[in-house]
Amino acid sequence: MSPKPDVSEERKEQITEAATKVFAEQGFDKARMDDIATEANLSKGTLYLYFKSKDAIIKHLLDKLFEREFADLQSLTDDPRPASEKLITFSETMITEMQTWTRLIPIMYEFLGRLFRQSVVQKAFKKYMRFYLDLITPVIQQGIDEGEFKAGNAEDVAITIGAIFEGTILLWVYDSEMIDLEKHLSSGMKLLMDGLKA
Numbered sequence: 001m002s003p004k005p006d007v008s009e010e011r012k013e014q015i016t017e018a019a020t021k022v023f024a025e026q027g028f029d030k031a032r033m034d035d036i037a038t039e040a041n042l043s044k045g046t047l048y049l050y051f052k053s054k055d056a057i058i059k060h061l062l063d064k065l066f067e068r069e070f071a072d073l074q075s076l077t078d079d080p081r082p083a084s085e086k087l088i089t090f091s092e093t094m095i096t097e098m099q100t101w102t103r104l105i106p107i108m109y110e111f112l113g114r115l116f117r118q119s120v121v122q123k124a125f126k127k128y129m130r131f132y133l134d135l136i137t138p139v140i141q142q143g144i145d146e147g148e149f150k151a152g153n154a155e156d157v158a159i160t161i162g163a164i165f166e167g168t169i170l171l172w173v174y175d176s177e178m179i180d181l182e183k184h185l186s187s188g189m190k191l192l193m194d195g196l197k198a
Helices: 007-026 033-039 044-050 054-075 083-115 119-145 154-174 181-197
Strands: none
Touching (some): 007 033, 007 044, 007 054, 054 119, 083 119, 083 154, 083 181, 119 154, 154 181
């Protein structure tokens, strides 16, 4: 017998899909829980069973956005390959996944705007950055210990990699016609890797 589907998770996915559309069309501040319930074809009461507020939905959207990246980072822990190969694989995977973010551009504008004034968004990004640093820093340290990378501080390098990705994404959000995610992220990572090995 096949396992029963998780109705709760299916319902959350239904709501977040609806919220993504409503937020993209109206923005976070103008969107109402009523609008999200209508878009999801649910009663407002049912919506509140899963999410008590718009902030709760925003947090869930951020968690989902970073979920796959967390999984990719986690897979580096037991990877036996040299550090440079692990970083290249990670960056290639990230670049591929980012190509699917096009529909989220309007929402990312909102996230960036709220980052400076909403604690729920600040906490989500801080959690993401801490998780990222805890997993990437040991990979950099491996490269230093094995003589592959010429760097003094592994966490500094990890922060630089994060800055390459986050900075390029920020520019892409503002001007997706000028910024080519694949081209510019690949170029940034190549420059960094060449510098680490110089």
